[in-house]
Amino acid sequence: MIAALVVVPILAGLALYLVPRSAEHLAKWIAVAIAFGAFALAISQYGAPDESLRWLSRPFAANFHVGLGKGPSFWIVLLLTLSTGCALMVTRVPRARDFIAQMLVLLGAMTGVFIARDLLLFALFWDLMLIPVFITLVAWSPTKSNATAWKYLVYNLVGGLALLLATAAYGIVQGTTDVIGVDPKSLATISDTWALWICLGFGFAFFIKTPVWPLHTWMPDTYADLPAPMVAIVSAVQSKAGLYGFIVIGLALFPGVMHAIAPVAFVLGLIALVYGALAALVQDDIKRVVAYSSLSHLGLIILAIFSFSPIAIGGAVVYIVAHGLFSAGLFMTVGEIELREDTRLLSRLGGLGGRNPKLAGGLTIVALAALGLPGLCGFAGEILILTGLYRAGFVWQTVVALVPVVIAAAYMLRVFQGVMHGPEHDDLPEREDLSLLEGLALAPLVIAIVLLGINPGPVTHLDTFTRSVAAASAQSTLAILKK
Amino acid sequence: MPVDIANYISLSTVIFFIGVIGVVTRRNPLIVLMSIELMFNAANLAIVAFSKLWGNNAGHIFVFLVVTVAAAEAAIGLAIVVQVFRRAKHVDLDEVAGLRG
């Protein structure tokens, strides 16, 4: 049944091309039904046993091994299906049928990444999820030039190929790639040199996808050019594939190498944290503000993962889901604004709060969650991560990590007030407030944001061995630091 | 006393490389086709010499095969050359450069 989470959306996506182009509404509601159906199915599969099917046995054993379990996979899949469902409800894009088909294929591919329990299957879905985004960037990006599409493709595919090479090498050395979620003690230990190269291959792909500071320039352009519904789910989930990879593959299979690259990752994480926050302060395009802010937020998650403290990693999972929720919410609201005012430049927007209170209300909640208002999901993740970091002995890093929290408040309010408050611009056309449908599309995300903010307990659940690996290595980190 | 095998081989090598240079330098397709024939026959000479050296007749059978193939190739070659230069006033391989890049 878990495999259906992947197969049904992809097949439905391809089948949508058979639906006549005029029947856009039909296509939309089919897609929404599938997305929410997958959501319900995922909930029903909480902790269900894995499913596996033999695939390769020649050079190394590889199976179609998928599983949800109770850990990060389950929660991220919930986030993915929920945000896709909501995003699809408010899709108003030219050539909607083709767009919705791409969205469904993307949903299937991304679900595949998060429920794959076999490295080769993980690599397969990792590359597959790039295609719909590339096609959408080419076909629906407002600017005629495809520079963004190429930049996205080159960056991500080079990462994907590095992942492929690493997976093949791991398969040869280990004999099987069916290793995600398996207790590492039961696997044969591979020689250090191989482990180093393989982990670097994985790490390189994950760092590009996160993105981490020097490799991030594709992200703001991509987020700015993608239509709102797709950028909502890409920013919410696709950017988490790298972090998920680190937690599930990096920590579990290569703890030694992860320690070796921890200092470098820490520096990159910190730079991304501050760099993203500062850059977000001055952007005029709202989507770019949110893009740079997610660069900053994801830098914090990198710190959490490489601190190897169990609480921080639990917090990282919470913050992954939290960031997914509010960035999806933000992009959908910005999409609504763009639909109404045909612009998303702060210099030209202003004073919308008076006429459309519901839109203002929606943007308030997601913006506040984004700046980490205590009581909402952003804060829950942040507190757990930073507490874990501090407890793992990284004191001054925690202090540096606190500064972007203030900057976040500044740029998020700048966006919110730039759009909603201030005197009403007379050149902006008069538009009606959020319709019931658009309200309904935002409602699930808002409810999830509040619920996760109140009780992130279950989401911090990690598979036993990841927690033990983290705990074991946390002590060693403390030892190092104490010396 | 019989001529030493080295002479035959060196002769065939010389002929072979004359053929190769012919293909590379000449602009007239007919000369080029003839150079190709030269290369084939140089190989024939070598094969016959080796067959005599080793005393078995496998080489001879091979030579017959090569001769027939060379003939067929020459025939097709001439036919195509005629097709290509049907309306051209004079025959020049460098004219034939439509496909490039």
Place this chain on the structure above:
Amino acid sequence: MNLAFAMTAASPALLSIWLLPLVGAIVIWTLGPQLRRNAGYLGSAFVLVSFALALANFGAAGNATGLRAPLVTWGPGFAFGLQLDALSLLWTLVITGVGGLIHIYSIGYMWTDRAIARFFAYLNFFVFSMLTLVLADNVVGLLVGWGLVGLASYFLIGFWFYKPTAVAAARKAFVINVFGDIGIMFAIFACYAATGSIAFSDIFAKAGTFSEPLVLAICIGLFIGAMAKSAQVPLHTWLPDAMEGPTPVSALIHAATMVTAGVYLIARFAPLWNLSPTAQEMVAVVGAITMVTGAILGMAQWDIKRILACSTMSQIGYMIMGVGVGAYQAGVLHFFTHAFFKAQLFLGAGLIIHALGDEQDVRKMGGLYRKMPFTFAAMLTGTLAIIGFPFFSGFYSKDAIIYEALEHGHPILFFAGALTAGITAYYMFRMLFVTFFGSYRGDVPDAMLAIAPPVPGAYAAHDDGHVEHAPTWLMQAPVAVLMVPTVIAGYLTIGGESSPWYRYFGTLFGHGGNVAGVPLAIPEWASTIFVLVLVTLGIVVAYLRYGNPPALIGAVDRLRGEALKMPPVLAHAFYVDALIATAIVRPANALGGAISRYVDPHVIDAGVRDVAWVAGMLGALFRALQTGLVRAYALTIVVGAACFIAYFAYLGTAR
């Protein structure tokens, strides 16, 4: 997935006190348009019921354990819950009590505003957030309350969001509050790392084992939070600007409750503060500095609400100094009394502003005691209370703090306290004389009074004309009710150690004890006399400058002269605002601009573009190789063959 709250062990009363205002806020927000004015009645009802419940449980909170309500657990050591002990009950009573009165007053004040429902939704949300802050039994819960209160103040300051000045003030208030939040977050991390839990009980139990620098670090972190929220120097700049919000908001949030959250925080962490004398010293000194600065600024303001805002800053300086020197009961007492008389002063000011059609500049007032006797009486009692006039509530709390400062061995702070009392008397009576005596200057042209023309677009009339006036009793009743505690609130402490006030707190704060040096050998009555002398001196000077008959007659030219000769240092509030702008805001924006304009496009992208360019060039080069000439191809093949043969020849001979 058990998301349900652990309802069983919770006491229903505590949960309902806490949740009622939230329910109110949600109901009013959703049903807003339909409710219009009766949103005010509904909002006040929710808060007053909460107040009644708190009163009913007065006894239960008294005993040691107080009421408890465990809520939700995030993970190991992250247990959230509510608790109602002596300290939080006092704050709850003030929040819901004074809050309720201000709700009733607001019905009248906001009678003609279109978005009255939204206003009451925000007010109820504020009360809920403040209750979260004071009722939390753990430090993260406190931070949640802290953040939500900052949010509520942001909404309410920027309530008239079409005014750019209000929007800017709201944003400044929120960002400075978030700056305070990260201070508290640091303290949380330190506490959790040391004790493995966030509950106050665990932290205080293990407090003894903390190392000296750790305690200091936690205290500094907490105090940064307190400074931001309670507008202590240098994080005070947001308070005067916060007056952009409606007057009831200033009364409730920026006078009675929110700004005193810092006092609550220090009082709550008393066991920790007692362990670190240097931390106490720091708090006391900062409190004193704020006290003096606030008073001096108070003298230089012309907007009636800004005078009261600066006086609030100064009074909070008193409270912080009080808890700083270890006199927790005195500090909290001053919070208690200040909540009443400052709320009364603000509501009085509100009455004036409402009557004069939103005029807030004292230079345009004058001679109002004849037209508004009730307001004059209210403002007079408030002023007498704030300057510490004998038998008024302020007298008991302020003198207690000043004397405790001396008793705890801080002579400098004693003198600062006394001096500030004098200055307070001066500017309060200056306000009284200018506003209520002399002749009404409402119709004098602004230029005559040297009033700068308002910033364009700064203020758009918000209500659509005075269609009909709210019943005056609706606004005057709360003020009358507040007059009572303004006078008698101090009597709770008559009887020294055995007075109901000290018995109420019992050993909650542990013993402050003498902190430094030997106390001066002057008895309490001597210090009181000394303070009273300074206060009367202040009143006399104010009378000479503004009150005596010649001053009243030549009021217009006097005020114009004073406005023009106002020293720029005072006018720009010691340039603190400008300092923050140049030191922090401008460089951050410059750095951000540099990043997004130079580093991203040129430094990082350039690399990728070059690689792509090289690949393109190579592609073109290989294309060029295909010349189309047969002989060229043949040459390439022969060259390739030559290399092959060369290799094999070498291979053959080498073998």
Place this chain on the structure above:
Amino acid sequence: MNTPQLVIPYVSADYAALVPTFVVAVTALVVIVADLLTPKKMRRAANVAVGIIGLIAAGVLALQGWGHPIAAFGGAFVNGGFAIVFQEIVIVAAVFSLLMSYALGREDQSGGAIALMLWSASGAMLMAGAANLMTVFLGIELLSLALYCLCAMSSRPGARESALKYLILSSTASGFLLYGMALLFGATGSVALSAFANPPASSALFDIGAGMFLIGICFKLSLVPFHVWTPDVYEGAPLPVTAFMSVVTKAGTLAVLARFAYAALPSPHGAAIMLPVWIVAALSMIVGNVAALAQTDLKRLLAYSGIAQLGYIVASLAGTTAFGLRYAIFYLGAYTFMNLGAFAVVALLSRDRDEGSQLTSFNGLGYRQPILAGAMTFFLLSLAGLPPTAGFTGKILILASAVNAGFVWLAALLVVGTAISVYAYFKIVRAMYAQTTGAPIRRAVVPASALPWACVALCAVATLVLGFYPIVPSDVLPLVK
């Protein structure tokens, strides 16, 4: 001295080995006759039908020989698992090329063209089993000569030019090949490949001979220094011929190379002899993909892509490991399907006169023909080696075999080549899905023929299935008696 009896030393089993090749050759004759008899209208359909039936029959017959390998004609033709697999690939390529040709080409020439195509296919099938120098030479020449004519058989301007270029250059390479064979024969005294395993009389002669032999082979596989002819010939030749050529010549030559490398070389020294081939393969991967970046004509782009793909396949043979060979064969199979699929899509887009191979003919295809565009995207994904296609699995297998055989540098180059190739292939995807920048050329798909659609569908299904379930032939170690 008794009179020489005419004793034919070969028994019926020897001839049985060659039956599939004979069937294909005879089918060519039947096609010519059918072309003569059928009325003008029905002629093209009849020719194609006869051709396909003959091919399928040959395919079935070849499969019967699977279990029991025999070395027919004294070792000249070894009909084992190895030969049969290559013959099947050649037959499949021929069938698809015929399907494609249905939509193209002049009516009157179809009979001759199909016959020539079948003869060159039989030449390739001969090479698949060739185990001595004579059969190899015969196979190569039969294949090439038929192709020279095929290239010329179209009224397009470039056709005759491409035929001439192909003839001259290919014959030169055959000359090198032949001279190499001569030296090999001279060094070992025998024409059978099995004889090369034991130490030769003079190692210098043997090495140079092997070198020149490999030059000829590398030319036919269009590996880099010898690839210069490929783009022009592919562009000039008519589309079905290009498609046919891009797979069949490479399949046959690969069989010869594999047999030579695996069975015919003395093991310790063999590695040194084969080293230049691996280097050339690496070169092909890089140059092939980089050159493809700047192409605007699809046939030229697929030509360069073919060069790079062959680089991958030969890289899989590196180190002459057993599984290396099996994965090379699997990737060749995958290459056949994805390449022919792509050509079939181009065939569908072409109108009678100008073939739809210009990139502009793909503009806005994503909206006009979403299913066709989807298929093309799928084939390009496979060529680029992206999931979930056969190309992806094939590339994983090749990576694994190269790394296992110790050629890690080759694996790394393979990944670099793939990275570059993605840009080249995705230019087409962009053209298909980009908002219609230029005015979209209304290129109606030729409605009449359902066969090219069948070809596209078959290739797509094959690429998908092979992607998930790689059927790698097991006992294919080349036998040289």
